Amino acid sequence: MTTTKTRPALARRLLRRPSAVIAVAWLVTLTAASLGAPLIAAHGPLDQDLTQVLALPSAAHPLGTDSLGRDLLSRLLYGGQPALLAVAEALAVHLVVGAGLGLVAGYLGGWVDHLTTRIGDLLFALPAIVIVLVVLSVFPGNLHAAMVTFGVLGSPSMIRVLRSRTLGIRQEMYVAAARVSGLSDAQILRRHVLPRLTSTVIVQAALFSGVAVIIQAGLGFLGLGAQPPAPSWGGLVADASQVIDRDPWMLVPAGVPLVLTVIALMALGDAIRDTAVENWSVSKLAASGPVAPPPVAEEMAEETAGTSRAPDPDALLSVRDLTVEIGGVPVVQGVSFDVMPGETLGVVGESGCGKSVTALGVLGLVPGGGRVVRGRVVFDGVDLVGSPEGLARVRGSGIAYVSQDPMVGLDPTFTVMAQLAEAVRRHLGTTREQARERVLELLAMVGVPDPPSVARRHPHQLSGGLAQRVLIALALAGRPRLLIADEPTTALDVSVQKEILTLLHTLQRRTGIAVLIVTHDWGVVATLCHRSLVMYAGQVVEQADVEPMFVRPLHPYTAGLLAANPHQAVSGHPLVTIPGAVPPPRDWPVGCRFAARCPHAADDCRAAPVALVQPEQARLTRCLHFEELVDEGVRR
Numbered sequence: 001m002t003t004t005k006t007r008p009a010l011a012r013r014l015l016r017r018p019s020a021v022i023a024v025a026w027l028v029t030l031t032a033a034s035l036g037a038p039l040i041a042a043h044g045p046l047d048q049d050l051t052q053v054l055a056l057p058s059a060a061h062p063l064g065t066d067s068l069g070r071d072l073l074s075r076l077l078y079g080g081q082p083a084l085l086a087v088a089e090a091l092a093v094h095l096v097v098g099a100g101l102g103l104v105a106g107y108l109g110g111w112v113d114h115l116t117t118r119i120g121d122l123l124f125a126l127p128a129i130v131i132v133l134v135v136l137s138v139f140p141g142n143l144h145a146a147m148v149t150f151g152v153l154g155s156p157s158m159i160r161v162l163r164s165r166t167l168g169i170r171q172e173m174y175v176a177a178a179r180v181s182g183l184s185d186a187q188i189l190r191r192h193v194l195p196r197l198t199s200t201v202i203v204q205a206a207l208f209s210g211v212a213v214i215i216q217a218g219l220g221f222l223g224l225g226a227q228p229p230a231p232s233w234g235g236l237v238a239d240a241s242q243v244i245d246r247d248p249w250m251l252v253p254a255g256v257p258l259v260l261t262v263i264a265l266m267a268l269g270d271a272i273r274d275t276a277v278e279n280w281s282v283s284k285l286a287a288s289g290p291v292a293p294p295p296v297a298e299e300m301a302e303e304t305a306g307t308s309r310a311p312d313p314d315a316l317l318s319v320r321d322l323t324v325e326i327g328g329v330p331v332v333q334g335v336s337f338d339v340m341p342g343e344t345l346g347v348v349g350e351s352g353c354g355k356s357v358t359a360l361g362v363l364g365l366v367p368g369g370g371r372v373v374r375g376r377v378v379f380d381g382v383d384l385v386g387s388p389e390g391l392a393r394v395r396g397s398g399i400a401y402v403s404q405d406p407m408v409g410l411d412p413t414f415t416v417m418a419q420l421a422e423a424v425r426r427h428l429g430t431t432r433e434q435a436r437e438r439v440l441e442l443l444a445m446v447g448v449p450d451p452p453s454v455a456r457r458h459p460h461q462l463s464g465g466l467a468q469r470v471l472i473a474l475a476l477a478g479r480p481r482l483l484i485a486d487e488p489t490t491a492l493d494v495s496v497q498k499e500i501l502t503l504l505h506t507l508q509r510r511t512g513i514a515v516l517i518v519t520h521d522w523g524v525v526a527t528l529c530h531r532s533l534v535m536y537a538g539q540v541v542e543q544a545d546v547e548p549m550f551v552r553p554l555h556p557y558t559a560g561l562l563a564a565n566p567h568q569a570v571s572g573h574p575l576v577t578i579p580g581a582v583p584p585p586r587d588w589p590v591g592c593r594f595a596a597r598c599p600h601a602a603d604d605c606r607a608a609p610v611a612l613v614q615p616e617q618a619r620l621t622r623c624l625h626f627e628e629l630v631d632e633g634v635r636r
């Protein structure tokens, strides 16, 4: 698996750090020596030689002896066994409780997150040492009970760190892509989230282990752990402290290994963290925070002129009155449209108009913790809104998704072959060997040169254009009937953009797949689309076949966008722009949302919400004065 390739790479980089090498060497030596104590130690840990009391190091006793003439090396090594066991017990509980809850809270969010965070806060507020002492008073001398308790009480730090990391990873596009491709939550967690958290978990575990070493030694020092004469690290320090005035040397074998072990664990944690930071590039898709809370824009009683209220039974995808809120604020309102089998529909508009949220809303993947609050999304006769089963069935095999940036749509931890083969096997139920063959076919189909060599690479080893081809191959793995492509060329060089558009065009003609493409670019609409939907401030403002829309736009916003098309720019003349900016969702006006930027706006535009009207067959506009546009002959 790819992860096994990533881990040695991480381990190799880690071992380039001297601090990590020394720490690992110490910990391995200590563990091996403790476990092999019966083979290494020349004396039993309880053997007394009263002729050799408080002796300094010698050939017979390399670390000297204690006040009863017992060999310190032997007691140190035998004492390591309960110490390591105690740390392992606390660590196991810490991992199960802390990592488990952190992962689940971050991934599921909502009330699970809320509840887990509260539990974490509660545990954090409890005085761990006092509770451990109480447990020991109930179970005297039971170090196991004490360390298990400490594992639970120490878990809030792990919960917090993992929760916030998982929250971040959950927003990554490749996780959305995995969900779109039909993976269950458990599969996504295991294959896409956990590998990204491994280094975080190891760092936290190393730091926690350092503290656990101190705690178990402290309990031994207080005589609350292993009972004398059984050897323990804490007991050794206690013995040394009693003879400190007569034999200060004894503190060295008693204390130094303890201190070195704690330092080694901390240093290892730091080294893993630093190495992991080098390893993972920061996500290019930083999750933005929720939109500021209301004032909520007025809810429109949306008229869907020209689009029947009922979903179109002939359409492959029929969206009706789709309304999406993020942070309680509507960001897409009353959007209705159809995509017919084999058709390409372009969704156009400036940044922030709601194109991506609409596309992701169809798939039930609203970003920023938002949700579809109203409307219907009927795909192939099945309403997907509020139907996790329906969504799970269509994702990947019915509807596939290609994101803006190919690098964030692919999981960095897996090779191209691993990612594609997994999708093929899941959707087509093929054998491993058949899946591998199909992957090579898919890569050839999307124009990847030398498919076997590309299949062996990781996403970071691909150029942008190649990565986008791979992402399209991944989307096609389940033989979907609708491809949703969200600005699939935005992150690419101009020359590569053209290649990808040509590829989409070819695939569309060859496979008959329907495409919903989100774009800023009229060139994309002209090249690929049959029809176009123009969005402004969360609403559809115009819908038409591509040619009539280009020739005779019926909304001033469409006209403005066409005039501002950089492809039409004349050298030496400034680029035409639409003055002003798209209002943010919380500032949407009551009337026409484009009025503040519109040269045709009149009082009636600002007075009340403007409904979509159907001025002619197969055309919709949300403009009260579209006739003026026609009269004035507004053109691109």
Ligand SMILES: Nc1ncnc2c1ncn2[C@@H]1O[C@H](COP(=O)(O)OP(=O)(O)OP(=O)(O)O)[C@@H](O)[C@H]1O
Pocket (backbone or CB within 6 Å): 287, 288, 289, 290, 291, 326, 331, 349, 350, 351, 352, 353, 354, 355, 356, 357, 358, 367, 368, 369, 520, 584, 585
């Ligand atoms: N993760 C998020 N958190 C909060 N608000 C968001 C988030 N994603 C989108 N929004 C808001 O939803 C609205 C619509 O955004 P959307 O991304 O759909 O616009 P867009 O037209 O696709 O823009 P672009 O072309 O830049 O992607 C915007 O006001 C945006 O601020």
